[in-house]
Amino acid sequence: MSMRVNPNLYLDATDALSLTQSNEDQAMRQLSSGRRVNSPSDDPAAAAENVGVLYQMSANDTFQQNISSISGGLQTADSALNSAVNLLTQAISLGVQGGNSDLTDANRQQLAQEVQDIQSQLMSVANTSYQGNYLFAGTATSTQPYTSSPDPTDSSNAAIVTYNGDNNSTQAEISNGQFMQTNLPGSQLFSGTSSAFAALKNLSDALQSNGDVGSAITSLQTALQYVTGQRTFYGTALQQVQSTESFLNSDKVELSSEQNSLIGIDMDQAVTNMQQAEVARQAALAAASQIDQNSLLDYLK
Amino acid sequence: MGSLSIALGGLQADESGLSVTSNNISNINTKGYTRQVVELSEQSPLESGGLSYGTGVSVDKITSVRDTILEQNIDAATQQQSQSQAYTNAMTQVQSMFNDSSGTGLQSALSGFYNSFTQLATNPTDSAERQAVISAAQTLASTFNQMAGNLNNIDANLDTQVGADVQQINSLASQIASLNGQLSQAGQQDNNTLLDQRDQLVQQLSGLTGVTITNNSDGTISVATANGSPLVSGAQASTLTTAVNPANGHVDVFAQGTDITSALSGGDLAGTIQARDQGVGATLSQLDTLAAGIASSANTAHEAGYDLNGNAGQALFTVPSSVPGTASAISVNITSPDEIAASGTAPTIGDDGTTITASGDNSNALAIAALQNQDNVGGEKAIDYYSNLVAQLGSSVSQATANSTAQQAAITQLQQQLSSVSGVSLDEESVNLIQYQRAYQASAQVISVVNTLMSDAINLGVSTSA
Numbered sequence: 001m002s003m004r005v006n007p008n009l010y011l012d013a014t015d016a017l018s019l020t021q022s023n024e025d026q027a028m029r030q031l032s033s034g035r036r037v038n039s040p041s042d043d044p045a046a047a048a049e050n051v052g053v054l055y056q057m058s059a060n061d062t063f064q065q066n067i068s069s070i071s072g073g074l075q076t077a078d079s080a081l082n083s084a085v086n087l088l089t090q091a092i093s094l095g096v097q098g099g100n101s102d103l104t105d106a107n108r109q110q111l112a113q114e115v116q117d118i119q120s121q122l123m124s125v126a127n128t129s130y131q132g133n134y135l136f137a138g139t140a141t142s143t144q145p146y147t148s149s150p151d152p153t154d155s156s157n158a159a160i161v162t163y164n165g166d167n168n169s170t171q172a173e174i175s176n177g178q179f180m181q182t183n184l185p186g187s188q189l190f191s192g193t194s195s196a197f198a199a200l201k202n203l204s205d206a207l208q209s210n211g212d213v214g215s216a217i218t219s220l221q222t223a224l225q226y227v228t229g230q231r232t233f234y235g236t237a238l239q240q241v242q243s244t245e246s247f248l249n250s251d252k253v254e255l256s257s258e259q260n261s262l263i264g265i266d267m268d269q270a271v272t273n274m275q276q277a278e279v280a281r282q283a284a285l286a287a288a289s290q291i292d293q294n295s296l297l298d299y300l301k
Numbered sequence: 302m303g304s305l306s307i308a309l310g311g312l313q314a315d316e317s318g319l320s321v322t323s324n325n326i327s328n329i330n331t332k333g334y335t336r337q338v339v340e341l342s343e344q345s346p347l348e349s350g351g352l353s354y355g356t357g358v359s360v361d362k363i364t365s366v367r368d369t370i371l372e373q374n375i376d377a378a379t380q381q382q383s384q385s386q387a388y389t390n391a392m393t394q395v396q397s398m399f400n401d402s403s404g405t406g407l408q409s410a411l412s413g414f415y416n417s418f419t420q421l422a423t424n425p426t427d428s429a430e431r432q433a434v435i436s437a438a439q440t441l442a443s444t445f446n447q448m449a450g451n452l453n454n455i456d457a458n459l460d461t462q463v464g465a466d467v468q469q470i471n472s473l474a475s476q477i478a479s480l481n482g483q484l485s486q487a488g489q490q491d492n493n494t495l496l497d498q499r500d501q502l503v504q505q506l507s508g509l510t511g512v513t514i515t516n517n518s519d520g521t522i523s524v525a526t527a528n529g530s531p532l533v534s535g536a537q538a539s540t541l542t543t544a545v546n547p548a549n550g551h552v553d554v555f556a557q558g559t560d561i562t563s564a565l566s567g568g569d570l571a572g573t574i575q576a577r578d579q580g581v582g583a584t585l586s587q588l589d590t591l592a593a594g595i596a597s598s599a600n601t602a603h604e605a606g607y608d609l610n611g612n613a614g615q616a617l618f619t620v621p622s623s624v625p626g627t628a629s630a631i632s633v634n635i636t637s638p639d640e641i642a643a644s645g646t647a648p649t650i651g652d653d654g655t656t657i658t659a660s661g662d663n664s665n666a667l668a669i670a671a672l673q674n675q676d677n678v679g680g681e682k683a684i685d686y687y688s689n690l691v692a693q694l695g696s697s698v699s700q701a702t703a704n705s706t707a708q709q710a711a712i713t714q715l716q717q718q719l720s721s722v723s724g725v726s727l728d729e730e731s732v733n734l735i736q737y738q739r740a741y742q743a744s745a746q747v748i749s750v751v752n753t754l755m756s757d758a759i760n761l762g763v764s765t766s767a
Contacts, residue, residue, distance in 0.1 A: 040692070055412050
């Protein structure tokens with residue numbers, strides 16, 4: 001006698017139906033979400049790596065926002081220094097005029113007054129603020145960096161300008177682990193060594209008292225060179241943020257393509273899977289519908 | 302007249318054959334029904350005049366066609382499958398909380414927290430940026446709180462499940478014990494139904510917990526849990542009890558006063574306990590470690606800085622003194638944006654005697670942002686610790702799912718095998734039906750013939766009836 005077979009074919013059929021249904025569900029879930037990994041258990045390693053990719057993506061976004069907010073400050077500072085250079089150049093030419101021996105006292109007084117005007121204009125340039133922060137106060141950004149007071153020895157002399165900021169600079173992180181200096185304190189630009197304010201006062205005072213205008217001009221030229229030299233810091237910084245920004249943009253593209261290869265689906269593959277699952281399910285359904293339509297009883301009439 | 306009684310015996314045998322066939326057909330869709338067969342044998346012959354006359358058929362017994370080995374294999378596979386299934390069900394809920402690619406999880410709160418400091422560094426005096434730091438810290442803390450809360454809820458549901466499983470196990474054990482009692486009293490003839498019922502109960506019990514079954518000579522079975530605690534012996538059932546463990550608030554399982562919680566294996570009960578004590582418990586404790594590592598490093602760094610008013614920084618987060626429970630209790634200590642210590646420079650006194658606050662100093666904000674690249678959580682960076690947690694969680698669910706699927710396939714396979722032994726086949730029963738019907742008709746014919754012969758003999762050859 002041949003081996004007895006399982007007479008209850010519904011057992012096979014329900015099993016096949018539930019298997020094909022779960023395959024179809026999975027294919028459908030992948031297609032509709034566009035993702036191969038829909039929960040950590042689908043591919044634990046890829047899900048965990050994706051956490052790292054997401055983390056880098058949000059850091060990348062932050063760096064891009066940082067760059068746009070730093071850029072504004074750098075540009076403002078750069079154009080402030082441009083004005084400073086113009087003002088100093090203007091003062092030098094006033095000094096050269098003042099060196100002319102044909103001038104009367106009144107002419108020199110007039111020139112001294114113009115130099116004093118330049119001094120107060122330079123002061124407002126040095127007090128430039130961006131989004132409520134003084135750009136040239138070092139890290140004391142809420143303290144107005146430059147204030148003036150009358151010269152106690154002679155009130156008709158140019159005012160004495162004092163620096164109230166500190167000598168520190170700030171750093172910003174513009175990409176992962178990449179830090180850049182974002183400011184120069186005023187003490188490295190207008191006061192301190194090669195002080196532009198001191199040179200302007202010297203020139204004004206020399207014009208007023210018919211003193212040594214020539215050496216005042218020399219110190220002003222030194223100050224101009226110094227400010228021009230320091231200005232390159234801002235130019236370089238602006239270039240740096242621009243190149244970092246384009247790096248961040250390409251990194252962003254790379255990260256999202258990495259994410260796609262980690263958890264995304266291959267569309268062709270997913271569609272094929274779906275079709276296969278559908279065919280398998282239809283076959284299982286057709287087979288189930290054929291079960292037990294006949295038994296011996298049908299033939300014993 | 303032997304022929305008449307032989308034919309009567311035949312009718313009775315065919316009738317019982319028909320009755321068994323009818324019972325098989327009626328129970329074709331009954332779960333757990335084992336097909337029955339009639340066992341017939343020849344009656345002992347009569348010796349007469351040197352000849353041996355057969356005396357007909359006798360019905361020996363009605364047996365059910367069962368395969369105990371297959372049944373036990375199904376029980377064993379059911380125990381493993383139910384355990385994996387229970388574990389998978391619970392941990393699938395857990396892993397759905399850690400699905401960062403679908404918008405849940407901790408990654409976004411974690412990066413938001415550190416990024417808020419990176420951003421504050423570009424504009425350390427801005428009160429909107431400072432407020433953003435507080436919001437990001439609050440989001441991080443509340444994400445930890447929510448996750449811990451959800452895990453505690455799942456944990457509480459699993460505790461309820463442990464209690465429900467134990468109750469059901471006790472009820473099944475007492476039903477098995479009572480069937481044992483009936484089986485030890487029943488004769489050999491009519492125990493098939495009781496055996497079917499008992500097999501069904503054992504299979505249900507296997508879904509709940511791992512058991513070992515011993516067949517006794519009196520027809521009873523002894524049932525013990527996987528670790529050997531007796532559940533049923535003879536007609537006697539022993540109950541498992543539950544009690545809340547004061548150390549961790551979990552429901553523990555006891556057999557005769559001994560805590561067998563961690564010794565259990567197999568079935569929904571062990572899977573539930575495994576998910577509760579290992580799955581959910583481990584996840585919660587990793588979350589605590591993560592929260593504590595982030596909070597303590599951030600607090601230390603924040604306290605080293607100076608706020609917008611030049612005051613030394615306070616603790617950023619309020620956390621419990623010990624690590625367990627940190628995730629559910631962590632909160633933000635700082636309320637005012639001014640109190641964020643972005644500056645790393647203490648205030649100085651200027652030439653004119655006024656205090657100069659380095660409010661634009663961002664070095665401490667940068668230092669706090671840089672904590673994300675330091676190994677502050679269990680010897681790892683916070684984000685690496687977290688992504689490992691996700692990987693572990695995913696692997697454990699994926700393993701348990703694979704195991705459950707494999708066991709389910711094994712069960713299906715075994716059930717098909719068992720059905721090929723014990724299942725009712727309509728074709729087979731139809732053949733039996735015809736066979737017994739024809740035999741019955743033939744035996745009846747014999748009686749009719751004998752009847753004719755006898756009347757012929759009594760009426761001396763004159764036929765009296767048709």
